[in-house]
Amino acid sequence: xxxxxxxxxxxxxxxxxxxxxxxxxxxxxxxxxxxxxxxxxxxxxxxxxxxxxxxxxxxxxxxxxxxxxxxxxxxxxxxxxxxxxxxxxxxxxxxxxxxxxxxxxxxxxxxxxxxxxxxxxxxxxxxxxxxxxxxxxxxxxxxxxxxxxxxxxxxxxxxxxxx
Numbered sequence: 048x049x050x051x052x053x054x055x056x057x058x059x060x061x062x063x064x065x066x067x068x069x070x071x072x073x074x075x076x077x078x079x080x081x082x083x084x085x086x087x088x089x090x091x092x093x094x095x096x097x098x099x100x101x102x103x104x105x106x107x108x109x110x111x112x113x114x115x116x117x118x119x120x121x122x123x124x125x126x127x128x129x130x131x132x133x134x135x136x137x138x139x140x141x142x143x144x145x146x147x148x149x150x151x152x153x154x155x156x157x158x159x160x161x162x163x164x165x166x167x168x169x170x171x172x173x174x175x176x177x178x179x180x181x182x183x184x185x186x187x188x189x190x191x192x193x194x195x196x197x198x199x200x201x202x203x204x205x206x207x208x209x210x
Contacts, residue, residue, distance in 0.1 A: 133161065156207050159203070191204060
């Protein structure tokens with residue numbers, strides 16, 4: 048099945064945004080080269096396809112600048128982790144809570160992991176009591192996003208900053 052290759056026609060938009068009409072592709076390409084620009088297909092699915100005469104290098108550069116600018120204004124939140132044990136001393140716990148408050152003030156989520164070892168698994172109430180005291184002391188700085196739950200040998204909770 049030999050088919051004759053048809054010269055495709057395209058709708059052309061000039062470098063200033065003006066409509067140049069529907070032209071055969073070679074003619075549109077020639078016009079772009081005469082003006083020192085590139086012929087860029089911007090809407091391939093429309094009938095006929097739409098092409099624009101533009102400086103493609105400059106266009107790509109401006110796109111990358113816009114993307115960089117938008118990334119600069121984004122703030123990514125991280126999940127910081129604090130590890131505790133059921134027998135963590137009162138003073139050490141206060142220091143850990145102070146650290147968590149700092150993380151929450153910076154806008155980061157905080158994952159609190161309380162790990163049980165050996166026979167501590169039999170006395171999980173101790174760990175839950177530690178977690179409840181952490182929740183009470185962080186009430187003003189954050190909200191509980193993921194309530195304390197057992198995962199394996201660890202009691203895990205996630206605290207998100209208050210807005």
